[in-house]
Structure formats: structure tokens, C-alpha cells
Amino acid sequence: xxxxxxxxxxxxxxxxxxxxxxxxxxxxxxxIALLQAIAHTHSISAAARELGMSYRRAWLLVDALNRxxxxxxxxxxxxxxxxxxxxxTPSGLALIQCYRAIETTAATAAAAHIExxxxxxxx
Amino acid sequence: xxxxxxxxxxxxxxxxxxxxxxxxxxxxxxxIALLQAIAHTHSISAAARELGMSYRRAWLLVDALNRxxxxxxxxxxxxxxxxxxxxxTPSGLALIQCYRAIETTAATAAAAHIExxxxxxxx
Numbered sequence: 001x002x003x004x005x006x007x008x009x010x011x012x013x014x015x016x017x018x019x020x021x022x023x024x025x026x027x028x029x030x031x032i033a034l035l036q037a038i039a040h041t042h043s044i045s046a047a048a049r050e051l052g053m054s055y056r057r058a059w060l061l062v063d064a065l066n067r068x069x070x071x072x073x074x075x076x077x078x079x080x081x082x083x084x085x086x087x088x089t090p091s092g093l094a095l096i097q098c099y100r101a102i103e104t105t106a107a108t109a110a111a112a113h114i115e116x117x118x119x120x121x122x123x
Numbered sequence: 124x125x126x127x128x129x130x131x132x133x134x135x136x137x138x139x140x141x142x143x144x145x146x147x148x149x150x151x152x153x154x155i156a157l158l159q160a161i162a163h164t165h166s167i168s169a170a171a172r173e174l175g176m177s178y179r180r181a182w183l184l185v186d187a188l189n190r191x192x193x194x195x196x197x198x199x200x201x202x203x204x205x206x207x208x209x210x211x212t213p214s215g216l217a218l219i220q221c222y223r224a225i226e227t228t229a230a231t232a233a234a235a236h237i238e239x240x241x242x243x244x245x246x
Contacts, residue, residue, distance in 0.1 A: 012143045015229055019240055020135045026244055070245050091243065098240045102233040106138055109232030110225040117142055117221045120214065121149055122193050 011118045015106050017099065026068035032099045034061055038074055039088040039096070047086075062086075069095070134241045138229050140222065149191035154184055155222045161185070161197055162211040162219070170209075185209075192218070 019027040037047035048058035066072040073092030077085060088096070107114070142150040160170035171181035189195040196215030200208060211219070230237070 010145050011149075014141045014143065015225070016139055016141070017233075017237075018137045018139070019244065020137065021244055022133050026134075027240065068245055069243055071243075095240070095243055098236055098243070101236045102138070102240065105233040105236060106229030110140075110228040113221055113225045113228060114140075117150065117218070117225065120192055120194075120218055120221070121142065121144055122191055 010123075011121050013114045013118065015103060015110070017102050017106075021068050024064070024068065027065070027095065027099065031061055031065050032096060034058060035065070035073055035088055035092055035096055038062070038086055039093065042085045042087055044074070044076070044086045133246075134244050136237045136241065138226060138233070140225050140229075144191050147187070147191065150188070150218065150222065154188050155219060157181060157184055158188070158196055158211055158215055158219055161209055162216065165208045165210055167197070167199070167209045 016029050017027075018025050018029075033051060034047055034053075037050045038044060041047050041050065044058050044062060045055045048055045051058070062074045066074060069091065071091040072089055073095055074086050075089050077087075139152050140150075141148050141152075156174060157170055157176075160173045161167060164170050164173065167181050167185060168178045171178045174181070185197045189197060192214065194214040195212055196218055197209050198212050200210075
């Protein structure tokens with residue numbers, strides 16, 4: 001379905017997933033956006049700039065994410081000719097895919113109910 | 124699926140829906156919880172107490188919700204022998220049902236991906 005064509009831009013429905021480990025959010029939209037930015041910038045600091053957050057905050061999010069997973073999502077190398085960098089690991093890429101699959105599958109399955117809810121909104 | 128039996132309580136995944144009208148959240152989990160509390164207490168102030176929020180905040184949420192819908196979700200009567208009260212309208216009840224249907228349908232459809240994501244979490 002083409003969102004630009006079929007939906008008035010005023011009304012938009014968002015389905016967001018958060019995975020908790022105990023009281024903490026292990027995985028949520030912010031961490032996934034950060035992972036995606038690291039995946040294409042290969043750098044926590046460049047990803048932080050792209051998302052308008054401090055390096056410190058990005059680093060803390062990556063550290064918390066890595067600790068909450070069986071296998072780390074981001075691997076950082078230091079030194080070397082290009083001064084090191086960060087890469088999203090295969091596990092991290094699988095996490096991004098899984099997260100997006102949840103969002104897409106959920107939105108597709110609930111599409112009829114979502115349209116019904118949109119029709120209840122004032123124009 | 125019995126959550127208590129099949130899932131370690133440590134790991135829990137939440138799919139939450141928010142409907143936007145322009146920049147504002149017209150419908151989200153907080154307003155739906157408030158509507159449900161009004162539906163069984165027949166009172167905005169009792170519902171506010173139940174949810175641990177101020178009467179003023181509950182009233183503002185109800186007012187914002189009513190304005191963002193084609194038909195109001197809550198109707199309030201004043202005066203009368205019992206001092207009036209608030210009821211969730213048929214439209215409001217339909218909104219609650221629709222919201223819950225979105226959550227349930229989404230979670231059911233994405234269940235396999237959700238389980239896969241849970242397996243990525245540290246034990």
C-alpha cells in the first residue's frame with residue numbers, strides 16, 4: 001500500500017516494539033535506529049551525530065545493548081591505520097532484521113483494524 | 124499461549140500502538156487505559172485515582188481525546204440526584220475494542236519473530 005497515495009498525511013499509526021529484560025528496555029526503536037546508523041557509518045560517533053545525540057549517550061546505548069544480548073551487536077576495534085571503528089556484527093544485523101520483521105508483520109496483519117481506527121479520528 | 128507458563132518473566136515484548144493526528148498523539152496506550160478505567164468506574168476522578176494521575180491530567184486527556192475523534196469517547200453529565208458522572212460512549216467502546224484488536228492481531232502475527240528476538244536476549 002502506497003502511504004503517500006492512500007493516507008491523508010494528517011493521520012498516521014505507529015506500532016512500536018520494545019523488548020524488556022527485567023525492568024530495562026533491552027531493544028527498542030532508539031537502539032535499532034542507532035544500530036542502523038552504525039551499520040552504514042561504521043562509527044559510533046558518526047552515528048551519534050546523524051541521530052543528533054551525544055557520543056556518550058550513543059556509547060552507553062551500545063554498551064547496554066551489547067550487555068543485554070547473548071552476542072554483541074556492535075564490535076569496536078581500536079588503533080590500526082584508520083584509527084579503528086565500529087561494525088555491526090552478524091548478530092546485530094540479524095537483530096535489526098528481526099525487529100523490522102516484527103514491525104512489518106504486525107502492521108500488515110493489523111491493517112484492517114488500523115484503517116478502522118483511523119476512520120474514527122476527526123478529519 | 125499462556126504467558127505465565129511459557130515465558131521466562133525476565134523477557135517480555137511489548138507492541139504498542141499510537142495514532143497521530145498531525146504532530147499530536149490522538150490515541151495511545153495511556154488514553155486507552157484511562158477510557159477503560161472510566162468505563163468501569165463511570166467517573167473521571169475515580170479513573171484518575173485508579174491510574175495514579177491527577178484529576179486535571181485525566182480531564183485534559185479526555186478532552187484531547189474527544190476533540191481528536193469524529194464522535195466523543197466520553198460523555199459527562201452534570202447535576203442530577205447522584206451528581207452526574209461520565210460514561211464511555213458506544214464510539215468510545217468501539218475505539219477500545221479496535222485498539223485491543225490491533226495489539227492482539229499484531230502480537231499474534233509477529234509471534235514467531237518475537238520469539239526469535241527473545242532468543243537473542245541474554246538469559
